Amino acid sequence: MAENPAAEVTTANPVAEAIAALKAQFPDAVVEDNRKGYAGIVVDPEKLVEVATAARDTLGYNYLSSATAVDYLGKGDYFEMVYHTYRVPAGGPPLVIKARTPRDRATLPSVISVWPGADFQEREAYDLMGIRFEGHPNLKRILLWEGFDGHPLRKDWKEAYYEQDQKPFDSRWPQGRVYRAEERNPYGKNVRYPEGFTLDDFTPVGEAPNYDGVDLGINVQEMATPGLKTDRLVVNLGPHHPSTHGVFRMVVTLNGETVEDLQPVMGYLHRNHEKIGERNTFLQNMPFTDRLDYITSMSNNLGYALAVEHLLSLGPRYQPPTYRAEVIRVLMVELTRVVSHMWAIGFLLNDLGAFYTPALYAIAERELILDFFEAVAGSRMMCNYMRFGGVFKDLPERIQGIPLLANDRVRNEATLDYLANIINERLPRAIDELDDYLTHNEIIVTRCQGVGILPPEMAIAYSAAGPVLRASGVPYDVRRAEPYSIYPELDFDVAVRYNGDIYDRYLLRIDEMRQSVRILKQLLPRLRETEGQPIISGSKAYSPRVPEGEAYGRVENPKGELGYYVVSDGGQNPWRYHVRSPSYINLTALGPMAKGHKVADIVAILGSIDIILGEVDR
Amino acid sequence: MYGLGILKGMGVTLKHFLDTYIEDLRFLGKGKRTDVAFNLRQGGRNQRLGLFTVEYPEEKIAVPERFRFIPFLVINNLDAEEDAGKIWCTSCGICAKVCPPQCIWIVRGTDPETGRPKPEPEEFYIDIDICMNCGLCAEFCPFDAIKMDHDYELASYDRTTHHIFDKARLSKEFRYWRSIAPTISAEEAEARGGWEHKDVLKEKAKASRAADKAAGAS
Numbered sequence A: 001m002a003e004n005p006a007a008e009v010t011t012a013n014p015v016a017e018a019i020a021a022l023k024a025q026f027p028d029a030v031v032e033d034n035r036k037g038y039a040g041i042v043v044d045p046e047k048l049v050e051v052a053t054a055a056r057d058t059l060g061y062n063y064l065s066s067a068t069a070v071d072y073l074g075k076g077d078y079f080e081m082v083y084h085t086y087r088v089p090a091g092g093p094p095l096v097i098k099a100r101t102p103r104d105r106a107t108l109p110s111v112i113s114v115w116p117g118a119d120f121q122e123r124e125a126y127d128l129m130g131i132r133f134e135g136h137p138n139l140k141r142i143l144l145w146e147g148f149d150g151h152p153l154r155k156d157w158k159e160a161y162y163e164q165d166q167k168p169f170d171s172r173w174p175q176g177r178v179y180r181a182e183e184r185n186p187y188g189k190n191v192r193y194p195e196g197f198t199l200d201d202f203t204p205v206g207e208a209p210n211y212d213g214v215d216l217g218i219n220v221q222e223m224a225t226p227g228l229k230t231d232r233l234v235v236n237l238g239p240h241h242p243s244t245h246g247v248f249r250m251v252v253t254l255n256g257e258t259v260e261d262l263q264p265v266m267g268y269l270h271r272n273h274e275k276i277g278e279r280n281t282f283l284q285n286m287p288f289t290d291r292l293d294y295i296t297s298m299s300n301n302l303g304y305a306l307a308v309e310h311l312l313s314l315g316p317r318y319q320p321p322t323y324r325a326e327v328i329r330v331l332m333v334e335l336t337r338v339v340s341h342m343w344a345i346g347f348l349l350n351d352l353g354a355f356y357t358p359a360l361y362a363i364a365e366r367e368l369i370l371d372f373f374e375a376v377a378g379s380r381m382m383c384n385y386m387r388f389g390g391v392f393k394d395l396p397e398r399i400q401g402i403p404l405l406a407n408d409r410v411r412n413e414a415t416l417d418y419l420a421n422i423i424n425e426r427l428p429r430a431i432d433e434l435d436d437y438l439t440h441n442e443i444i445v446t447r448c449q450g451v452g453i454l455p456p457e458m459a460i461a462y463s464a465a466g467p468v469l470r471a472s473g474v475p476y477d478v479r480r481a482e483p484y485s486i487y488p489e490l491d492f493d494v495a496v497r498y499n500g501d502i503y504d505r506y507l508l509r510i511d512e513m514r515q516s517v518r519i520l521k522q523l524l525p526r527l528r529e530t531e532g533q534p535i536i537s538g539s540k541a542y543s544p545r546v547p548e549g550e551a552y553g554r555v556e557n558p559k560g561e562l563g564y565y566v567v568s569d570g571g572q573n574p575w576r577y578h579v580r581s582p583s584y585i586n587l588t589a590l591g592p593m594a595k596g597h598k599v600a601d602i603v604a605i606l607g608s609i610d611i612i613l614g615e616v617d618r
Numbered sequence B: 001m002y003g004l005g006i007l008k009g010m011g012v013t014l015k016h017f018l019d020t021y022i023e024d025l026r027f028l029g030k031g032k033r034t035d036v037a038f039n040l041r042q043g044g045r046n047q048r049l050g051l052f053t054v055e056y057p058e059e060k061i062a063v064p065e066r067f068r069f070i071p072f073l074v075i076n077n078l079d080a081e082e083d084a085g086k087i088w089c090t091s092c093g094i095c096a097k098v099c100p101p102q103c104i105w106i107v108r109g110t111d112p113e114t115g116r117p118k119p120e121p122e123e124f125y126i127d128i129d130i131c132m133n134c135g136l137c138a139e140f141c142p143f144d145a146i147k148m149d150h151d152y153e154l155a156s157y158d159r160t161t162h163h164i165f166d167k168a169r170l171s172k173e174f175r176y177w178r179s180i181a182p183t184i185s186a187e188e189a190e191a192r193g194g195w196e197h198k199d200v201l202k203e204k205a206k207a208s209r210a211a212d213k214a215a216g217a218s
């Protein structure tokens, strides 16, 4: 555990300096983004890779947090690729780099050579927006299947069954004569195929080799390494496999028992969250964020609230959230962190073969925390608790059940006592018990130490975030690097471990839970002091006026950095709503981490990244 | 010594294992499904002992007031002296506009004589297969007319015929809302200025003002 080294405060504005430096170096290729509410630079695509290299090498923007595309249909008619880059581990605000390409021949150079973490993100932009990235070594669809018609995040793409561009739909009121969506949208008729496409003749091109081993259409002998008695074999782990934590597939090329190559295949749970988000109003997105990483809905809420609050702050009469709201937000988010890490540790042990006993010990405390969420927010997992400018409701006085159904058992305790008991006694005890139970267990030690190593340079290059990054010796935590809410006044250390293997990722989560308990203890007196103060600033509006502009709200989620890139055109729906999902981007490093290990180790390595498919696929 | 870590871990497992029996012994003869036993297992301040689970459906955890499940519509109590069973909803449409998955369908009522809209829904549907239980409708209804229910045992055998709730199915008496949410309903009544519907209270205030005026004039 290291003291926090990130707090190196520079008084001058580092981003302005960086922009000036880039403009000086590339006078023809770099212009500032002067649109109202926007920031960063717009770069000539020809020079994009050069500018990116300069930003990384001379200015230190070595970490690509998010890369995503925006379709400005009818507002200039171009695609804009937006890169949010940061200095790691130094911290500070982002340098936002943008590059534009016309809609009809959308092509941009790939920046994968500068930031390898762009790999999956560019594939996603290719898949959903239809931008080609020249120089990308593996430009295939990633979330959708190859026979899919069109690119669904384009503004002119409509679902086969489509009611209206934006919510609220006119058919619901005042003449809301109900029908079921399926009546207009019978099963099977909701898919559009490209012209001339017949499903019967379809063989997925890119995937054919993945199945070679399955029907034994390959000559195994031919592929055998001469002189060695090992065979190369392609094995599909998943999509329905207990070790994959959901519907997720790993195509593994094995040489004997050793992994030569690993390709993650995802998208089985893809529901086009971002398109839904762009049709929703700003407020309607809040409950949808719960459904990304469904273990951490409270902190998902916070990230989105931060992004929209930033946009709101561009307008007149903006009031920041009240102090009590911030205290409650941090309380919820840190409890969520404990919940999520407990879950991650429990399921890592599952992956190591200790079936469910450790998982159940780990998540027992979670029950009490979820009961608390239920009493405060109304739901255990789908909390929908944060609002722009504050939170939904203040903490209730008592955690009290109201009997309604037969056999209901009633619990009735004062909220603050209940919380104090969890924070001061139960959580520390449970963490110590887990520590006792697992840390020195020889099986865990031998299976985890030295396995799945991710060196620090690689962790940064691959845009790994959260525990995966910090267990590789990079002390980077958004709560310290670019603080939000009341974290600056709270006392805690950024947990960091140096070996970058599974074992350190496990230990790091234990460390981090201890730090969370430390934070929670500081919140209890603040909760008492602020009692009775307002929990939301301004009046609550169901359709707030969000000024034009862009915002990137990011929080340190338990699984890593969660970011929301939201663009508003001044209407009641977000023009662009992108989720930088830590689970998804952390998977970029899975292949390299798994190389050279055994099959059984992959399962543990995947477990140590801690992914949630709801967030990977969106 | 090699193996010590495993032994220590086994110790933790053994402790958990034995604790379940100790708990059984404690409630020998009295049965484990009592409130006392429940609070020992599930209450916030118990020392962790034995099992953590609740034996559904023999026992259930009573949900807190703010718990939200499929919404219902508030109507006056059926034995009320005035306007018994009158629906509180004015068909203003706000809930249908905030609903994120757009599962609320409202047909606004019209006055048969004038043909003008009247503040009462003619039909009101919620497709409960689509409802995501977010609670936004209840949060933003200006008339406290739609509220989140607590009854989560709604399973049925046929979703195509049972899962679009109409006005009759959705309506529940006001006293039901008071019973499942005593604190919240009291807070709301205070904000409205009385236990009745906002509009009724407004009428009353107007009438009393008029009476005062009349009294003052004479």
Ligand code: SF4
Binding pocket: B088, B089, B090, B091, B092, B093, B094, B095, B096, B106, B140, B141, B142, B143, B144, B145, B146
């Ligand atoms: S918001 Fe309330 S009053 Fe308005 S239509 Fe909905 S239930 Fe009725």
Ligand code: SF4
Binding pocket: B071, B095, B098, B099, B100, B101, B102, B103, B104, B126, B130, B131, B132, B133, B134, B135, B136, B137, B138
């Ligand atoms: S709870 Fe949410 S999803 Fe359900 S009807 Fe109300 S607003 Fe719609």
